[in-house]
Amino acid sequence: MSQGVAFELILSRRILVPRVAREWKIVHLPVSDQLSSRLRKFGFHELSDLHEVRYRKLHTDFLSDKEVKELYVLLGKLESVEGLLSIRDTVSSNAKVKKETHITVKKETKNVKGQEKRQLILKQPNEEQKKLGTDAWTTIAVPKSLKDSPIENLAPTEKLAKLLARANVIYVGQLNNFNYEELKEKHNFDADDIAELRELVEFAKRFARYTVFSSGVEMIKQAALKQ
Secondary structure, three states, X not given: OOHHHHHHHHHHOEOOOOHHHOOOEHHHOOOOHHHHHHHHHOOOOEHHHHOOOEHHHHHHHOOOHHHHHHHHHHHHHOOOHHHHHXXXXXXXXXXXXXXXXHHXXXXXXXXXXXXXXHHHHHHOOOHHHHXXXXXXXXXXXXXXXXXXXXXXXXXXXXXXXXXXXXXXXXEHHHHHHOEHXXXXXXXXXXXXXXXXXXXXXXXXXXXXXXXXXXXXXHHHHHHHHHO
16 A cells, blocks of 8 residues: 555544543643644644544644644554553653643742842832932042041031041041941941931032131031122
């Protein structure tokens, strides 16, 4: 019998799936990925969907010669007890692996989403972070003209003056050795202290070109006069 005649005989046959195998999922069958995906793409998800369908219809609609032959060989094995048991074991094993993979992927996806959510929350600045500013890690820069000026010339509040003294900041220029984050973490400056110091530094930058002030009060007066 020629191959052409043999293939025609296959196409003329109707698929008969044993009752015990009809609930088996196509995705779990020991067939090529291409055959499995094509069957599922056209609505065949269980072997029961193939029951009593003729090979010719599958061949006409979407399966190639090679895929028809592969399916025919697989279903032919179901006709013997040995083949049926062998394929059943493979289906059970594949189902277990896919279930475990699905659970793992689901957990990983959940973890990734949780991490992204936490990162998003961390990226959203709270009130303290807003006061600290986005340049908290940038070294504080004060004008050279004020570098030898006593820190009290900036007119800090009593609390801020004490904190600066504890950090050994006696002169304005010594602020150049710090950044705001460092003052917060190592020298116990809170967000309000940082906000006040930032404001004083920006004020000094703005008006340093006029003169080196002998006191904070004089600085404010002179600044007001120059505006």
